[in-house]
Amino acid sequence: MADPASYRPQTGEIPTTPGVYRFRDPHGRVIYVGKAKNLRSRLNSYFANPAGLLPKTHAMVHAASSVEWIVVGSELESLQLEYTWIKEFKPRFNVVFRDDKTYPYLAVTMGEKYPRVQVMRGERRKGTKYFGPYTAGAIRETMDTLLRVFPVRSCSAGVFKRAESSGRPCLLGYIDKCSAPCVGRVSPDEHRNLAEDFCSFMGGEAKRFISRLEKDMAAAVAELDYERAAGLRDDIIALRKVFERNAVVLAEDTDADVFALHDDELEASVQVFHVRGGRVRGQRGWVVEKVEDATTPELIEHLLQQVYGEDSEVQGRIPREVLVPEAPSNHAELTEWLGGLRGAKVDIRVPQRGDKAALMSTVRENAEQALKLHKTRRAGDITVRSVALQELQEALEIPVPLLRIECFDISHVQGTNVVASMVVVEDGLPKKADYRKFSITGAAAADDTAAMHDVLTRRFRHYLTDKAAQVPVISGEIVNPTRAGAKSNTEAPPSDPTMPAPKAKFAYPPNLVVVDGGQPQVNAAKRALAELGIDDVYVVGLAKRLEEVWLPDSDFPVILPRTSQGLYLLQRIRDEAHRFAITFHRQKRGKAMTVSVLDGVPGLGEAKRKALVAHFGSLKKIKAASVEELTSAKGIGPALAAAVVQHLGNTEDSAGAVPAINMTTGEILES
Numbered sequence: 001m002a003d004p005a006s007y008r009p010q011t012g013e014i015p016t017t018p019g020v021y022r023f024r025d026p027h028g029r030v031i032y033v034g035k036a037k038n039l040r041s042r043l044n045s046y047f048a049n050p051a052g053l054l055p056k057t058h059a060m061v062h063a064a065s066s067v068e069w070i071v072v073g074s075e076l077e078s079l080q081l082e083y084t085w086i087k088e089f090k091p092r093f094n095v096v097f098r099d100d101k102t103y104p105y106l107a108v109t110m111g112e113k114y115p116r117v118q119v120m121r122g123e124r125r126k127g128t129k130y131f132g133p134y135t136a137g138a139i140r141e142t143m144d145t146l147l148r149v150f151p152v153r154s155c156s157a158g159v160f161k162r163a164e165s166s167g168r169p170c171l172l173g174y175i176d177k178c179s180a181p182c183v184g185r186v187s188p189d190e191h192r193n194l195a196e197d198f199c200s201f202m203g204g205e206a207k208r209f210i211s212r213l214e215k216d217m218a219a220a221v222a223e224l225d226y227e228r229a230a231g232l233r234d235d236i237i238a239l240r241k242v243f244e245r246n247a248v249v250l251a252e253d254t255d256a257d258v259f260a261l262h263d264d265e266l267e268a269s270v271q272v273f274h275v276r277g278g279r280v281r282g283q284r285g286w287v288v289e290k291v292e293d294a295t296t297p298e299l300i301e302h303l304l305q306q307v308y309g310e311d312s313e314v315q316g317r318i319p320r321e322v323l324v325p326e327a328p329s330n331h332a333e334l335t336e337w338l339g340g341l342r343g344a345k346v347d348i349r350v351p352q353r354g355d356k357a358a359l360m361s362t363v364r365e366n367a368e369q370a371l372k373l374h375k376t377r378r379a380g381d382i383t384v385r386s387v388a389l390q391e392l393q394e395a396l397e398i399p400v401p402l403l404r405i406e407c408f409d410i411s412h413v414q415g416t417n418v419v420a421s422m423v424v425v426e427d428g429l430p431k432k433a434d435y436r437k438f439s440i441t442g443a444a445a446a447d448d449t450a451a452m453h454d455v456l457t458r459r460f461r462h463y464l465t466d467k468a469a470q471v472p473v474i475s476g477e478i479v480n481p482t483r484a485g486a487k488s489n490t491e492a493p494p495s496d497p498t499m500p501a502p503k504a505k506f507a508y509p510p511n512l513v514v515v516d517g518g519q520p521q522v523n524a525a526k527r528a529l530a531e532l533g534i535d536d537v538y539v540v541g542l543a544k545r546l547e548e549v550w551l552p553d554s555d556f557p558v559i560l561p562r563t564s565q566g567l568y569l570l571q572r573i574r575d576e577a578h579r580f581a582i583t584f585h586r587q588k589r590g591k592a593m594t595v596s597v598l599d600g601v602p603g604l605g606e607a608k609r610k611a612l613v614a615h616f617g618s619l620k621k622i623k624a625a626s627v628e629e630l631t632s633a634k635g636i637g638p639a640l641a642a643a644v645v646q647h648l649g650n651t652e653d654s655a656g657a658v659p660a661i662n663m664t665t666g667e668i669l670e671s
Contacts, residue, residue, distance in 0.1 A: 391566030
């Protein structure tokens, strides 16, 4: 841990203007982002008496090794820049609200050519509109009812492609719960209009659709078309059934988001009810670890920044009213910021009495129950992960906590298309953003040990390069170059801090490297680290046959009990690395199976290659054609034709006089 006095800036160097500051750790990672009306006053509070800081703030200033700041023109600018940096760097000591993924959502994939209605859980996807959440039973019933009126596609991609190729729709197409765009019953535009109507209805415009159907039903009755009128009547009943599920809680002209919070010393739970047209149209929940010593107004400020900064497109427009349990810090600036996002005035208020205060109480009760449920479910998970990491550390006699583990696996088929994978686990949980893939060629692809040595060498050479390339952070004022007239008391770092920092792919070393294999693979990995001068990373191997753990230069493996949580963790990491490597290997092998002799011609892209084959009909005729004959194909000029002739001539010379088949791809070269 660093001593805060070692990087404390001089008091006179810190400006007294509003600004945003960042603390960095010894690896250059941003671990905390904050803003202040007076930078000098705020930063001095961290260094004046570090022993008197609250525990989490004390841990932050001792984990950091440098601090930097940027001055801004107003508190609104500091609010915007703070949000941008938190979103970009995801600092570990900042509050980050994570969605409660317990409940399912009704989702419409508007980003696809043929939008699909489906039930979704988990992470939100770009281009998809979400409604809910609902209970599992209610969401199925709602979806089944609405597909009668809005027959949007709900099948998977595989079912859709099979129906498209066979020319016959699935069962839903026959019972009129799908408009069957797969067989051309409706055009893509007509199907998208159906999906937009579905979203509009779920977004609160139910009365418009019900009124339209009532007029159509009256017109059908007037024309004595009773069969159609009966169908419209049933559609109206179905829409009303869904519409009436949402109880009226406020006046019909009320559009508001109602937030409530319940917290303890370690975590906070937040719930929001989305009220549109006086009815509750959806609900969301977040649980956050209070790694930052934040007050309730500060938590609410961060919450509104995250919800409306990231998810305004998902949730639809920002409402006129945002109801919160306490006024957020920087209330005026936050109101102005939300108004700019909405394009109209936004009112952030604390309800004191009446229906809105009663609804706030209901939302608060939901937040309290959500926190209890979260703690009950999370307690077992945290305990198991902690036990697993502790068991591994003790069994392998590693003196440091296993905060980061990396696992490597090699995949190939009889020595062809050799690839490797690197998966990362931090605090016992996968960190997929740090997963990496490697292609292995040349002498390194000869066997698994050579491949493992090559991959570890490349991975840690990248680490050393990234580490050496990091610019030392200079504590001091960083001036925003966009502000006219701003002056600096100290020299600014050579890089522009207002621009996103380049991502260092391999900047952070693991505490433990796990390789898939036995003693040979482990020794190869350890040799690669030793050659690079790295001696603070521990290496083990997990052999598949008896699931024994091998250490470098050891004649006997470490045998973990079959019921050991540490062994289970190693197996999960190894299996994840194997899955990731297999996936990459299959992709690479699939591309190799479609390689053509024409692929290596300089300047000959896919479109021109297809035009050439279509014009001549076979590779044999292309090879027999002269430069003048090749130019008769669409898009082939004299220079490109000469390149084709030269390339095919070289290929024929190197392959022999009459090569019959390319044994790698199966392509017939000459008959």
